Amino acid sequence: MSASEAVTDALRELHARFAGVREGRQADYIPELTRSDPDDFGLALVSMDGHSYSAGAADTPFTLQSVSKPFVYALALASLGLDEVSRWVGAEPSGEAFNAISLEPGTGRPANAMVNAGAIVTTALVPDSREQPAFGRILTCLSRFAGRKLDVDEDVHGSEAATGDRNRALAYLIRSTGTLPVDPVAAVDTYFRQCAVRATAVDLAVMAATLAYGGVNPVTGERVVSPEVAAQVLAVMATCGMYDSSGDWLLRVGLPAKSGVSGGLLAAGPARFGLAAYSPLLDASGTSVRGHAALGALSERLGLHLMKNPALPGSTVTLVTTADVLPSAPSGRLARALHERVGVVAAQGALDFTAAERVLYALDESGSEDADPVILDLREVTGADSDALALLHAGLSRLAREGRRAAVVDPGDRLGPPDLVRERTGQDLPRFGSREEAAEQCARAVAGPG
Numbered sequence: 001m002s003a004s005e006a007v008t009d010a011l012r013e014l015h016a017r018f019a020g021v022r023e024g025r026q027a028d029y030i031p032e033l034t035r036s037d038p039d040d041f042g043l044a045l046v047s048m049d050g051h052s053y054s055a056g057a058a059d060t061p062f063t064l065q066s067v068s069k070p071f072v073y074a075l076a077l078a079s080l081g082l083d084e085v086s087r088w089v090g091a092e093p094s095g096e097a098f099n100a101i102s103l104e105p106g107t108g109r110p111a112n113a114m115v116n117a118g119a120i121v122t123t124a125l126v127p128d129s130r131e132q133p134a135f136g137r138i139l140t141c142l143s144r145f146a147g148r149k150l151d152v153d154e155d156v157h158g159s160e161a162a163t164g165d166r167n168r169a170l171a172y173l174i175r176s177t178g179t180l181p182v183d184p185v186a187a188v189d190t191y192f193r194q195c196a197v198r199a200t201a202v203d204l205a206v207m208a209a210t211l212a213y214g215g216v217n218p219v220t221g222e223r224v225v226s227p228e229v230a231a232q233v234l235a236v237m238a239t240c241g242m243y244d245s246s247g248d249w250l251l252r253v254g255l256p257a258k259s260g261v262s263g264g265l266l267a268a269g270p271a272r273f274g275l276a277a278y279s280p281l282l283d284a285s286g287t288s289v290r291g292h293a294a295l296g297a298l299s300e301r302l303g304l305h306l307m308k309n310p311a312l313p314g315s316t317v318t319l320v321t322t323a324d325v326l327p328s329a330p331s332g333r334l335a336r337a338l339h340e341r342v343g344v345v346a347a348q349g350a351l352d353f354t355a356a357e358r359v360l361y362a363l364d365e366s367g368s369e370d371a372d373p374v375i376l377d378l379r380e381v382t383g384a385d386s387d388a389l390a391l392l393h394a395g396l397s398r399l400a401r402e403g404r405r406a407a408v409v410d411p412g413d414r415l416g417p418p419d420l421v422r423e424r425t426g427q428d429l430p431r432f433g434s435r436e437e438a439a440e441q442c443a444r445a446v447a448g449p450g
């Protein structure tokens, strides 16, 4: 027994709630997929610390099918960049089924990389050389997202290769437009192979968590793609990942997601969780019925909807006061009086742009008079991103120009290296190990010598 079992219990509850749903049917246009067990139902969740939770058939392997698409898109983006990839495949929801013939009139460019036409182009764009064949790169990439070596279900691959005329037809149509610098027809078999890569619901949750964690696999710690590529992929998943039900999914579930016709479904809560479900019974758009229900309920239960403001109000600034509350006030009447006017602002946690704005606002609130010195205590700050730092530096620079003295308590150098701070703020910001030292120094500095 352990406290974190409560997370598993939440998954078990959802599993029990939806396991009895018998609606939907297995995909049969790839005959081998009908051999899956329609009762199988697994759920998995992986946190940004790489903690993994699951319920039901979360270790049952199935083929990725369309769940492979966002990850191969990530590989193409990482190899060629967004501008080049966007020349050949768009980023607009098609509003059509996954296997629709959705090619832009005139250019023949597929609407997005989540429908089959766009995915075939995406696969064709993956660099292919004798030393490093495209499929080898794809399998390595998928494996790094999952954090373990994945393999191909040869029977499913053979089954789709034998019946995949519609996808071949799409590839011929794309080739007929004559603009693509690579051959989409030759890429179809590679596409079938990537669709036949085998994984479990737990693997899918790790893959989603890697996108949610800005491209770093939270279980292995390996950086798989850049934060920019991870964001680009999540954006396309949000608008196009669920085909012609993408709008409704974003409205109700509120997460970037991707489904596949074998019954796999994953969703990413950016900076929060990777979620996944497996259940082979599909609705009309090719999405797992139980998976859809369970991830929808989970998103609601955990408050994961993207459009709900995740920032907790007031969680950044922990103290706005004057230094006279500190235990050791400097002696001397003048020094003490000034000490009473030294403002203190303490911040905590991770600072992003939003949090940095709170800190700057608190600095303004902290003094009764414009010239009163202020101490910014950053000891409880765990990190700051570059946007937050730039804003803090700019704010401190304004204070300096307005003649307000500032000192920071920053033994961990959260404000960045002294050289950068000097350059950005135009001053040698005094840094201290404790609030008392900083307050004393501020009071004495204002009181002047003697």
Ligand code: GLN
Residues within 6 Å of the ligand: 064, 065, 066, 067, 098, 099, 116, 160, 167, 192, 195, 259, 260, 261, 262, 286
């Ligand atoms: N391999 C499948 C196909 O191309 C993938 C489709 C899907 O999962 N939606 O038809």
